[in-house]
Amino acid sequence: MKKPLVKVDVIEASSKNSKMKSRRKFIKLGGLGLAGSSFLMYSCSEDDLFDPGGDVGVPDPEPDPDPEPEPDPVFDLGSGDVGILNYAYALEQLEAEFYTRVREGAYYSGAPAVEQELMDDLYNHEVIHRDFFKAAITAAAGEENTLPDLEFDFSSVDFDSRDSVLATAMALEDTGVGAYNGAGDRIADETYLVLAGKIVSVEARHASAIRSLINPNSADFAGDDIIDENGLDLAYDPSEVFDIAGGFITTEFTANNLPEPMTGS
Amino acid sequence: MSIIKLLDDFTSEKLTTKSTSRREMFNTLSSFGKKAAMAAIPFGLATNKANAAAYFQENSPVDALQLALTLEYLEAEFYIMALESGVLEGGSREETAFMQISKHESAHVDFLVAGLTNAGATPVDKPTFDFTANGAFDPFNENGIGQETAMAQLLALAQAFEDTGVRAYKGQAANLMGTPFLEPALQIHSVEARHASEVRRIRGLKGWITGSMRGDGMPEATQAVYDGEENVTQGGVDLTGLTYENDIVGNVSDAVSEAFDEPLSGETAAAIAGLFIVNEDDN
Numbered sequence: 017m018k019k020p021l022v023k024v025d026v027i028e029a030s031s032k033n034s035k036m037k038s039r040r041k042f043i044k045l046g047g048l049g050l051a052g053s054s055f056l057m058y059s060c061s062e063d064d065l066f067d068p069g070g071d072v073g074v075p076d077p078e079p080d081p082d083p084e085p086e087p088d089p090v091f092d093l094g095s096g097d098v099g100i101l102n103y104a105y106a107l108e109q110l111e112a113e114f115y116t117r118v119r120e121g122a123y124y125s126g127a128p129a130v131e132q133e134l135m136d137d138l139y140n141h142e143v144i145h146r147d148f149f150k151a152a153i154t155a156a157a158g159e160e161n162t163l164p165d166l167e168f169d170f171s172s173v174d175f176d177s178r179d180s181v182l183a184t185a186m187a188l189e190d191t192g193v194g195a196y197n198g199a200g201d202r203i204a205d206e207t208y209l210v211l212a213g214k215i216v217s218v219e220a221r222h223a224s225a226i227r228s229l230i231n232p233n234s235a236d237f238a239g240d241d242i243i244d245e246n247g248l249d250l251a252y253d254p255s256e257v258f259d260i261a262g263g264f265i266t267t268e269f270t271a272n273n274l275p276e277p278m279t280g281s
Numbered sequence: 282m283s284i285i286k287l288l289d290d291f292t293s294e295k296l297t298t299k300s301t302s303r304r305e306m307f308n309t310l311s312s313f314g315k316k317a318a319m320a321a322i323p324f325g326l327a328t329n330k331a332n333a334a335a336y337f338q339e340n341s342p343v344d345a346l347q348l349a350l351t352l353e354y355l356e357a358e359f360y361i362m363a364l365e366s367g368v369l370e371g372g373s374r375e376e377t378a379f380m381q382i383s384k385h386e387s388a389h390v391d392f393l394v395a396g397l398t399n400a401g402a403t404p405v406d407k408p409t410f411d412f413t414a415n416g417a418f419d420p421f422n423e424n425g426i427g428q429e430t431a432m433a434q435l436l437a438l439a440q441a442f443e444d445t446g447v448r449a450y451k452g453q454a455a456n457l458m459g460t461p462f463l464e465p466a467l468q469i470h471s472v473e474a475r476h477a478s479e480v481r482r483i484r485g486l487k488g489w490i491t492g493s494m495r496g497d498g499m500p501e502a503t504q505a506v507y508d509g510e511e512n513v514t515q516g517g518v519d520l521t522g523l524t525y526e527n528d529i530v531g532n533v534s535d536a537v538s539e540a541f542d543e544p545l546s547g548e549t550a551a552a553i554a555g556l557f558i559v560n561e562d563d564n
Binding site: 144148215237243245277278 | 392454455461469472475479523539540
């Protein structure tokens, strides 16, 4: 099922010119904006749906009846704890969608039972995380402040290939661990900090399992490539996370108001 | 300070040092951010503010780190002794894992000792450990239980220690909020989870905890490590009643419990560690 990714009525009401302008502005200013291919897809679907054959640059014949400034059609994750929750929700959407597709691919259907079971578990956990965040953020901050359902581009993943699936799973799980670890010091409410803690350790258990599957009988489950000499795991800033995960996300959104770390660490 | 004293502090500190506010405690620690901008947003999720406030006064960031250090001492010594015991076969998966885990646990000890010292606190002394738990186990085959049984006990204890570590750090996270120790504590926390996952797999289990099951072959004495893990209510929402956009495979309650690890209170974590600590006062 395909859901509208943004508030389309808002877009439709605005003139094409101002729309383009605001998008350019977004690309310039949005430090953490996810642009790239998402920009193309976004603008394509919009044109197809709402302005077929419309000439770019021709002024809108009907002036905008709404005198209010045009609202930004690109979803921003928000500020404070809501922003962090939406940030986590984006990652959980990505992981849940990934494992959903894994289970539809030839690697999964031909995998040994133990690997199928592992993928089933990871799929379960990520779907639960995703839908939990959706319910929690919606209840807490309202649907309008909840990140919409994202669309993804997994064309770089070969779901028929064990190597490709496991390598992607490892990247996503490790990134998830680093993202939660780096977000903890930005959370104001202790309930949310503990919730993030409840999830991040499960992500770390996943990462360990995938790493073990890739390189059995090795130290890779907590390898020197990710654990530093103090025995500390990854901790990523949101910008680093979007650098890694952004390539899979086609829906445009911004993360311009996420809270800074409390201690500057 | 012994673990017993630390445990006492966890329960009695509120009475004796009520005046040490979080703010004062912060001032004793190094390099705090200026932003006290704790702009808490009024959320619909159950926050349980009253309990949280009481907990904060009861447990300082320093006590949280001392508890963490105690657990790291325990783990570090356990793995060193395990690797020296000859119970693990050279080059085996078990030895490979234990060597990597040992490296991390020893690093955690050094890291926490340095962190506490830099913050002006005196790190707790390393307790005297008894990994037989008063004769209940013989994980290093010191008392002739036999290589195979010793190995089974070694792995069972490793699982219990790692799963305890994950829960204990999670339980202390809130006490470290607003301090420069929160992020490294979280970074240690997820390393413990990676360890736990691998040790569990070596023992033939899944890397995650289903319900409150300690898993096949785990001594009943370790059940305290898993009690409470069966929780399926998060943020006030019973997640077994949620409508999932994609179907959950198998039992929803099991899956939900696996998807979230649960914290342990400082008291419970200290009590579990206490099983393996020789109380010097008794001798």
